[in-house]
Amino acid sequence: MLDRSTEQSILSQSKKLVYTCNMAKKKRKKKRRAPKQFDWDRGIGFLVADIARLMTTQYNRLVKPVGLTRSQWRVIVHLHRQDGLTQSELATLLTVGKVSVGGLIDRLEHSGWIERRTDEKDRRSNRIFLTEKGHEVDREMILAGVKLAKQTLNNLTKDESIMLQSLLSAVRGNLLDLESNKPTK
Numbered sequence: 001m002l003d004r005s006t007e008q009s010i011l012s013q014s015k016k017l018v019y020t021c022n023m024a025k026k027k028r029k030k031k032r033r034a035p036k037q038f039d040w041d042r043g044i045g046f047l048v049a050d051i052a053r054l055m056t057t058q059y060n061r062l063v064k065p066v067g068l069t070r071s072q073w074r075v076i077v078h079l080h081r082q083d084g085l086t087q088s089e090l091a092t093l094l095t096v097g098k099v100s101v102g103g104l105i106d107r108l109e110h111s112g113w114i115e116r117r118t119d120e121k122d123r124r125s126n127r128i129f130l131t132e133k134g135h136e137v138d139r140e141m142i143l144a145g146v147k148l149a150k151q152t153l154n155n156l157t158k159d160e161s162i163m164l165q166s167l168l169s170a171v172r173g174n175l176l177d178l179e180s181n182k183p184t185k
Contacts, residue, residue, distance in 0.1 A: 044171075055148065055152060058148055058152075059144065062148060063140070066137055068137065071094070072104065075090060077141065078090060086125055090128060105128060113134040114128050115131050
């Protein structure tokens with residue numbers, strides 16, 4: 001027979017061992033396991049990227065008669081949103097280098113779609129503006145975009161279309177928050 005202090009010591013060690021084992025089990029339960037089978041076609045990143053690719057392809061088809069390349073119509077879209085951007089601002093929005101945008105601006109200016117004007121606040125810088133021709137093509141591009149949106153959403157109800165736009169706006173907002181290092185909810 002064991003004396004009382006040895007018994008208490010063994011009992012105390014047993015309790016510690018049981019506690020340690022229980023904590024280890026809890027930690028193992030908290031680990032997330034990767035799904036055995038991941039459906040790439042249903043992943044949100046793939047879906048959004050694939051939809052953007054498909055819509056861009058269809059939009060290019062619709063505006064091809066206008067005579068603009070994808071890069072050129074993207075510049076016109078950004079100038080429609082905010083006329084008078086600098087070359088640097090356009091490069092940032094288009095996620096390309098300043099030199100690439102410079103050549104693009106040269107071609108668009110030569111074709112009469114845009115014009116450069118000296119910045120009133122900084123004479124070393126030019127601002128890019130749509131010309132009348134640029135505004136006219138802008139209207140055609142908007143009509144093409146509306147047509148594509150209708151075709152894209154044709155099997156959704158009006159409420160579903162509104163919900164989809166709302167959800168996508170929320171996702172974009174979350175990503176913009178991440179981009180600017182803001183904490184998300």
